[in-house]
Amino acid sequence: VLDILDKYGIKTTFFLVAFWAEKYPEDLKEISRRGHEVQNHSATHPDMTTLSAEKIREEVETTEAVIEKLTGVKSNLFRPPFGAYNNKVIETLEGLGYKVIQWSVDSLDWKDLSSEQIQNRILSKIKPGDIVLFHNAGKYTPDALDPLLTTLKQQGYQIVPISELLLKGDYY
Secondary structure, eight states: OHHHHHHTTOOOEEEEOHHHHHHOHHHHHHHHHTTOEEEEOOSSOOOGGGSOHHHHHHHHHHHHHHHHHHHSOOOOEEOOGGGOOOHHHHHHHHHTTOEEOOOSEEOOGGGTOOHHHHHHHHHHHOOTTOOEEOOTTOTTHHHHHHHHHHHHHHTTOOOOOGGGTSOOSSOO
16 A cells, blocks of 8 residues: 555654554554654444543543554544544544544445445545545455546546644634
């Protein structure tokens, strides 16, 4: 996946869980070394809406410590596992200095859709400003990326890290 992104000169955002980062520390370092954003996705991948504020903090701080130790960079974005969030999750994370991020187009690569199905799904739904959800363990994600990125570039899309999509400063 990293080589495909390099081929197109694309930098993007990876939301990682602590157990993956601890199992593959060199991969995490390589993601960061290649200039991609490394952001927080929890320690153990729980449904955050079922946790107390203290447990939410523990999940995020555990992952933050791993990311910062391995990359030297502090994350400031959080994607809740399963997309599950509520006011307690948002308020707790904002209190820790995080912005909670969701996606607008799910590639469904986690369902082992074929390369063509992933491409068709994304191309039929995508519009400017969308955040597309992929998984690093998606069986056919690498096969889908190259042709998908070719098509998106031809259509004039620019793929950027999520932090570049966020509004900064005061806004309404």
